[in-house]
Amino acid sequence: MAQLRQISIFAENKPGKIEKITKVLADGGINILAISISSSGDFGVIKFIVDKPDEAKDLLIKNGFTVSLNEVLAIELVDKPGDLHRVAVALLRCGINIENAHVFVVNERAQSYLIVEVEDVDEAKKKLANEELRFY
Amino acid sequence: MFWDEELETISQNKLKELQLKRLRDTIGRVYFNVPFYHKKFKEINIKPDDIKSVDDISKLPFTTRQDILDNYPTGLLAVSRDEMVRVHTSSGTTGKPKAIFFTKNDIDRAADLIARCLVMTGMRKNDVLQNMMTYGLFTGALVMHYGAEKVGILIVPAGPGNTERQILLMKDFKTTALHITPSYALYLAEYIKSKGIDPTKDLYLKRAYLGAEPYSEETRRKIEDIFGIDVYNSYGLSEMNGPGVAFECEYKEGMHTWEDNFVVEVIDPDTGEVLPDGQKGELVFTTLQREGMPLIRYRTRDISRIIPERCPCGRTHRRIERIFGRSDDMFIVKGVNIFPQQIENVLMSIKGVAMNYQIVLESLDNMIVRVEIAKDLFDGNVMHLVNLQNRITEELRKEILVKPKVELLEPGTLPVSEGKAKRVIDNRTL
Numbered sequence: 001m002a003q004l005r006q007i008s009i010f011a012e013n014k015p016g017k018i019e020k021i022t023k024v025l026a027d028g029g030i031n032i033l034a035i036s037i038s039s040s041g042d043f044g045v046i047k048f049i050v051d052k053p054d055e056a057k058d059l060l061i062k063n064g065f066t067v068s069l070n071e072v073l074a075i076e077l078v079d080k081p082g083d084l085h086r087v088a089v090a091l092l093r094c095g096i097n098i099e100n101a102h103v104f105v106v107n108e109r110a111q112s113y114l115i116v117e118v119e120d121v122d123e124a125k126k127k128l129a130n131e132e133l134r135f136y
Numbered sequence: 137m138f139w140d141e142e143l144e145t146i147s148q149n150k151l152k153e154l155q156l157k158r159l160r161d162t163i164g165r166v167y168f169n170v171p172f173y174h175k176k177f178k179e180i181n182i183k184p185d186d187i188k189s190v191d192d193i194s195k196l197p198f199t200t201r202q203d204i205l206d207n208y209p210t211g212l213l214a215v216s217r218d219e220m221v222r223v224h225t226s227s228g229t230t231g232k233p234k235a236i237f238f239t240k241n242d243i244d245r246a247a248d249l250i251a252r253c254l255v256m257t258g259m260r261k262n263d264v265l266q267n268m269m270t271y272g273l274f275t276g277a278l279v280m281h282y283g284a285e286k287v288g289i290l291i292v293p294a295g296p297g298n299t300e301r302q303i304l305l306m307k308d309f310k311t312t313a314l315h316i317t318p319s320y321a322l323y324l325a326e327y328i329k330s331k332g333i334d335p336t337k338d339l340y341l342k343r344a345y346l347g348a349e350p351y352s353e354e355t356r357r358k359i360e361d362i363f364g365i366d367v368y369n370s371y372g373l374s375e376m377n378g379p380g381v382a383f384e385c386e387y388k389e390g391m392h393t394w395e396d397n398f399v400v401e402v403i404d405p406d407t408g409e410v411l412p413d414g415q416k417g418e419l420v421f422t423t424l425q426r427e428g429m430p431l432i433r434y435r436t437r438d439i440s441r442i443i444p445e446r447c448p449c450g451r452t453h454r455r456i457e458r459i460f461g462r463s464d465d466m467f468i469v470k471g472v473n474i475f476p477q478q479i480e481n482v483l484m485s486i487k488g489v490a491m492n493y494q495i496v497l498e499s500l501d502n503m504i505v506r507v508e509i510a511k512d513l514f515d516g517n518v519m520h521l522v523n524l525q526n527r528i529t530e531e532l533r534k535e536i537l538v539k540p541k542v543e544l545l546e547p548g549t550l551p552v553s554e555g556k557a558k559r560v561i562d563n564r565t566l
């Protein structure tokens with residue numbers, strides 16, 4: 001089964017952090033596919049999906065960032081009204097919290113995914129086995 | 137094992153006798169040779185002969201830090217300046233330092249007390265001590281150096297800083313003991329971890345002596361665990377030789393105060409009244425053996441208590457408890473007295489927090505505790521960080537009764553300490 005991994009970077013609420021991160025990734029020839037930010041007010045975590053996650057992680061650590069690379073649950077979305085609702089209902093039914101989630105679009109809108117952060121991706125997929133969902 | 141078994145295990149009666157003899161001798165010398173004391177004693181109409189027991193010491197006036205400053209540099213000498221072989225200073229926060237002079241005999245006795253402490257904590261001739269304190273005006277490094285030399289220990293006089301080289305020295309000379317500031321020990325621990333060095337396998341360390349800045353019991357335990365060594369608490373201040381005034385034995389329950397060299401009292405810091413053994417108050421020391429610059433009832437501003445019970449190690453010198461706080465380090469937020477060690481204790485007991493931290497005083501009611509998150513425990517989950525922040529806030533509130541603002545920082549944000557750390561930043565304009 002394919003794995004989708006997301007890079008998380010700790011950020012204090014100081015301006016210029018994203019600029020610094022994206023510069024490191026650009027200089028390293030890494031393509032950013034999606035970005036999202038979760039913030040608590042005082043600090044936040046900036047999240048990226050990139051084409052070469054392992055390389056990106058090493059590069060960021062070498063540049064002094066506090067980094068974590070985690071597998072995420074990626075659920076395919078169909079480009080029609082109500083589809084996100086359909087997925088949300090399935091997740092709720094199976095007891096999966098979508099507090100930390102964002103949408104990731106690939107191939108010029110031809111394909112999009114709902115990215116959900118869960119403690120254990122395999123476990124979540126098992127719970128969702130009977131739902132009509134397609135994963136990355 | 138003992139360095140000086142006879143004196144270390146002397147009976148309480150004999151110790152009192154010895155103290156009285158030496159106290160009367162000291163008082164005679166300061167009365168006749170130090171104008172400052174002569175005047176002070178005259179003012180309250182006390183003569184050396186009025187001291188008939190050690191307890192009579194309570195009739196004598198205190199010496200304060202201000203007195204030492206006022207008599208800077210040589211006003212408190214009891215013998216000619218020509219007899220002095222060393223001067224150490226202790227940094228004041230503002231202006232002039234306190235100068236402490238030593239004769240040849242004073243240096244020798246200070247070294248002898250250190251020798252007792254080192255042997256008491258297991259050091260022998262074949263040990264190797266890496267002295268990572270600053271060699272210079274500050275007493276710490278040199279007094280320890282002379283004491284270790286007395287025992288016959290091989291000393292690596294590394295001084296602080298240059299961590300890469302420190303590790304090289306530890307490996308090549310098979311260092312068995314460190315003399316180091318607690319903040320540098322914590323930094324060294326993280327450094328060693330980041331280099332993939334396993335201190336229990338790759339190094340030869342057995343023990344460490346921490347000094348020069350206060351540290352919590354949690355920090356001691358943390359350093360013991362990380363390096364797989366014993367850390368012994370000790371107490372010293374430059375006005376009383378520097379390190380080696382009181383030291384833990386193998387039982388690590390309170391620090392034996394060398395009572396043949398010092399009279400230790402605990403007083404109520406507000407009234408100056410002597411408190412009974414066991415009660416917490418300000419430590420006051422009188423030198424009994426010092427020639428160059430004897431000090432009578434010196435107020436240390438350090439808070440502790442005397443443990444009168446006998447120690448199973450056989451030493452008869454009474455112990456003092458680890459210093460609860462230095463009243464100089466204490467600060468007040470929302471009317472509550474807080475010592476930095478209380479905060480350190482809490483932080484060191486929480487997983488997910490790195491070892492560097494800073495306390496920022498913003499106003500009379502507001503303080504910020506800035507902590508670095510532990511790099512290897514970061515999992516990308518912002519909720520986990522929020523939980524960590526809440527937990528630190530709550531644990532601190534329970535300990536200091538004031539709710540601080542807790543800031544989580546990226547590892548490496550705070551200045552690293554390769555020597556003395558500055559933990560409290562005071563931004564208040566009072």
Ligand SMILES: [Zn+2]
Pocket residue numbers: 385386387392447448449450451
């Ligand atoms: Zn003992």
